[in-house]
Structures are given as C-alpha cells and as structure tokens.
Amino acid sequence: AQSVAQPEDQVNVAEGNPLTVKCTYSVSGNPYLFWYVQYPNRGLQFLLKYITGDNLVKGSYGFEAEFNKSQTSFHLKKPSALVSDSALYFCAVSVFSGGYNKLIFGAGTRLAVHP
Amino acid sequence: DVKVTQSSRYLVKRTGEKVFLECVQDMDHENMFWYRQDPGLGLRLIYFSYDVKMKEKGDIPEGYSVSREKKERFSLILESASTNQTSMYLCASSSPTGVRSEQYFGPGTRLTVT
Numbered sequence: 433a434q435s436v437a438q439p440e441d442q443v444n445v446a447e448g449n450p451l452t453v454k455c456t457y458s459v460s461g462n463p464y465l466f467w468y469v470q471y472p473n474r475g476l477q478f479l480l481k482y483i484t485g486d487n488l489v490k491g492s493y494g495f496e497a498e499f500n501k502s503q504t505s506f507h508l509k510k511p512s513a514l515v516s517d518s519a520l521y522f523c524a525v526s527v528f529s530g531g532y533n534k535l536i537f538g539a540g541t542r543l544a545v546h547p
Numbered sequence: 548d549v550k551v552t553q554s555s556r557y558l559v560k561r562t563g564e565k566v567f568l569e570c571v572q573d574m575d576h577e578n579m580f581w582y583r584q585d586p587g588l589g590l591r592l593i594y595f596s597y598d599v600k601m602k603e604k605g606d607i608p609e610g611y612s613v614s615r616e617k618k619e620r621f622s623l624i625l626e627s628a629s630t631n632q633t634s635m636y637l638c639a640s641s642s643p644t645g646v647r648s649e650q651y652f653g654p655g656t657r658l659t660v661t
Contacts, residue, residue: 441587464647475551475637475652476590483647522589526647532603534580535650537589 438538453508455523464526551653566625570638579621584635
C-alpha cells in the first residue's frame with residue numbers, strides 16, 4: 433500500500449538551532465513529495481515539493497528538504513529555527529490511484545520552537 | 548495568489564441535522580477536494596472533483612455527499628450529521644497538471660455535532 437510516515441508526533445527545538453522533521457514514504461514508481469505547514473486555526477500552506485532533479489529542494493520561509501531515494505525519505509530542514517516556525521507540519525506524496533491523482537498525507541508532526 | 552474560502556470557520560449542529568459546507572476558489576482550478584483532519588490521522592480524502600458536475604469518492608466517503616454545479620464552488624453535504632463527524636473539514640483546489648500539482652487549502656471549518 434502507498435503511504436507516508438512521520439515517525440515523530442512532536443519535535444522540540446531551541447530557537448537558533450537547526451531543525452529536522454522526518455518523513456518516509458512507500459510508493460510504487462517515482463515519488464512526488466510535498467511538505468505543508470499548518471499554523472493554529474489555519475488551513476494548510478504549501479512549503480515545497482520534490483518532483484525530479486536536485487535532491488535538495490528549497491522552499492518558503494527558509495525551509496528545505498532532502499530527497500533520499502535509497503532511504504525513501506524526504507526530511508524537512510531549517511538551519512536556524514524561529515519561534516514563529518512553531519506549527520503542525522505535514523508530509524504528503526502524490527499518487528495516481530484508481531484513475532486519478534491524489535495526495536496521501538502523513539499524520540503530521542508538531543514542531544515547538546522554544547525561546 | 549490562489550484564494551480558497553470556506554463558508555464558516557466554526558459550526559455547531561445537532562445530531563440528525565443536514566449540514567452544508569461550502570467552498571469557493573478564485574483561480575479557475577479544475578480540481579477540488581474535501582478532506583477531514585483528525586488528530587493523529589492527518590488528512591483523509593472524503594470526495595474530489597475534476598470537473599463541473601463530476602465527483603469521485605475518496606477514502607472515507609460514507610455519510611457524506613458533494614455537489615459541484617459551478618467550477619468555482621464545491622459543497623460538502625452531511626445528510627444526517629452524527630457525533631463521529633465532529634472534525635475539522637478542509638477544502639482544497641489545484642490546477643490540472645497531474646501528480647506534480649500542489650493543492651491550495653482553505654482555512655477550514657471546525658464542525659461540532661452534539
């Protein structure tokens with residue numbers, strides 16, 4: 433079955449430190465991978481995506497993600513965390529299933545950045 | 548910028564009521580989606596639509612129906628609301644470029660069924 437896993441329910445980071453939010457996937461064929469962020473009481477906002485090419489993808493708000501095919505991972509990273517980065521982060525994979533394209537989401541990881 | 552709006556941010560309904568959740572997008576997107584979001588479960592696809600008057604079941608369609616009479620509007624209907632439908636409902640839209648397209652989300656409707 434095609435799926436996305438986010439192994440950590442919560443990640444705690446001190447402001448100024450680097451952060452990593454983990455994501456692994458299981459799909460047949462080429463993976464098309466996405467990261468979204470959800471701030472409190474808001475909808476999801478698109479951060480970045482990997483389609484093909486360079487394994488390091490840069491996105492909004494200083495975030496980047498590294499695609500690793502051998503480890504089937506797509507971890508989200510930022511060199512220096514801000515308190516304002518505290519939010520819920522979702523990894524997703526786009527698949528073609530049942531004749532249609534759709535996104536499969538992970539369960540989400542809550543990022544807490546402490547001053 | 549793409550704008551996806553939802554008719555209500557918060558909604559409280561009684562068991563057995565018929566509930567309408569409305570979603571409108573302003574970017575002429577062909578594709579529209581309804582998800583529900585529950586803690587620990589991420590987002591689960593309820594229904595989607597790739598064209599006007601077209602609808603397809605997602606992963607959890609039971610207890611829901613949809614309507615798409617105009618391209619910009621996609622409605623989710625709970626025919627007879629139940630307490631297990633208490634959740635956050637998110638609408639999304641995307642352009643028709645297949646698996647490479649990101650989806651744009653509305654702010655969500657938090658529905659409570661009592």
